Amino acid sequence: MVIAKAEVRKIKRRTRRSHRRRAELGIPVGGKRPFGWNDDKRTLRTEEAELLAQAARDVIAGKSLHSILKNWREDGVRTVHGNEWQSRALKLALWNPRLCGWRRHNGDLVRDVNGVPVVGQWVPVITPWMAIDALFSSRVGPNVKADGTITDYRTPTHLLTGILRCGKPKGDGQICNAPMRVSTRPDLSGGFVYQCPSRSMGGCRGSGRNGTKVDECVTEAVLAKLEERKAARKKVDSEWNGEEELERLTKKQRKMLRAWQDDEISDELFFPENRTMEVRIKELRSERTQHALRVQRASVVTDEDVRQKWDSDEFDLAQKRALIRELLHAVIVIPVGGGGRRPFNPDLLVPKWIED
Numbered sequence: 001m002v003i004a005k006a007e008v009r010k011i012k013r014r015t016r017r018s019h020r021r022r023a024e025l026g027i028p029v030g031g032k033r034p035f036g037w038n039d040d041k042r043t044l045r046t047e048e049a050e051l052l053a054q055a056a057r058d059v060i061a062g063k064s065l066h067s068i069l070k071n072w073r074e075d076g077v078r079t080v081h082g083n084e085w086q087s088r089a090l091k092l093a094l095w096n097p098r099l100c101g102w103r104r105h106n107g108d109l110v111r112d113v114n115g116v117p118v119v120g121q122w123v124p125v126i127t128p129w130m131a132i133d134a135l136f137s138s139r140v141g142p143n144v145k146a147d148g149t150i151t152d153y154r155t156p157t158h159l160l161t162g163i164l165r166c167g168k169p170k171g172d173g174q175i176c177n178a179p180m181r182v183s184t185r186p187d188l189s190g191g192f193v194y195q196c197p198s199r200s201m202g203g204c205r206g207s208g209r210n211g212t213k214v215d216e217c218v219t220e221a222v223l224a225k226l227e228e229r230k231a232a233r234k235k236v237d238s239e240w241n242g243e244e245e246l247e248r249l250t251k252k253q254r255k256m257l258r259a260w261q262d263d264e265i266s267d268e269l270f271f272p273e274n275r276t277m278e279v280r281i282k283e284l285r286s287e288r289t290q291h292a293l294r295v296q297r298a299s300v301v302t303d304e305d306v307r308q309k310w311d312s313d314e315f316d317l318a319q320k321r322a323l324i325r326e327l328l329h330a331v332i333v334i335p336v337g338g339g340g341r342r343p344f345n346p347d348l349l350v351p352k353w354i355e356d
């Protein structure tokens, strides 16, 4: 049977509209069940749901997607199609607002007229999806493309690569500032050195420092800083102070839209003003997401003894690095003057803290 093109288009349009309507009602759509839920797409498949929830918590706590993927593969966890998990699929499964009961349609959260996300007719796996969203949105960058493909699989093998920077002065009075790399020195009995890379790699090769000692020293400074902030913080983080402005702006925008639809204000007035409001609303929403992430992170860190978790290796390297990156822009390594073997001097490490 031949169906006219126009007819096909009509059917497609109808399906799209129906998907949108179902999305607004929070009714599940699409083919195969999502990982974590049963065939009814509403009730949880316990074993999978627990895996998802744990992975979500781990990601929020700073664990790398790669190490979760590795664990799942080792444990023989399969997708709903019976395949081995790939990084992109795992990321999409975790970045799905469905996890906390919400619905995404064409890339955006489905919201009701008040801008509140529509809650679906399925059981959620976890609640702090905003935190995951913030995390993945901010991770879209050199290693993670917008569609979730990971382009760089290298998980750093040392605590401070990319964080330590060379502090040797150049001719113009500026410091070299090249990110230091790791080189192993057989003569140091398995030890390693953080080293400014060669000129051809963008450095000056002018500074190097005992890796184990630098790691110890910076770890101690970071833990002390965490404890100091924990004492100062307590309840500061719990409330986000932009809620009022966001609500006011959203209301104002709706009001203006109505006025414009009723021809009470002109196009010339409406469009630029509406654009300005939209930009600010977007800004505020992203602030709110970032705040949710901070609160979530803070609770991971302050609930229990960080120092103990750090020492007992409950944190893996990626989690430790995530914590360090939250506190430090960089640590500048000042060259040891004079030459020859000098004792390790912690004062020649200058931390650049991110202000709280």
Ligand SMILES: [Zn+2]
Pocket (backbone or CB within 6 Å): 166, 167, 168, 176, 177, 178, 196, 197, 203, 204, 205, 206, 207
């Ligand atoms: Zn250098």
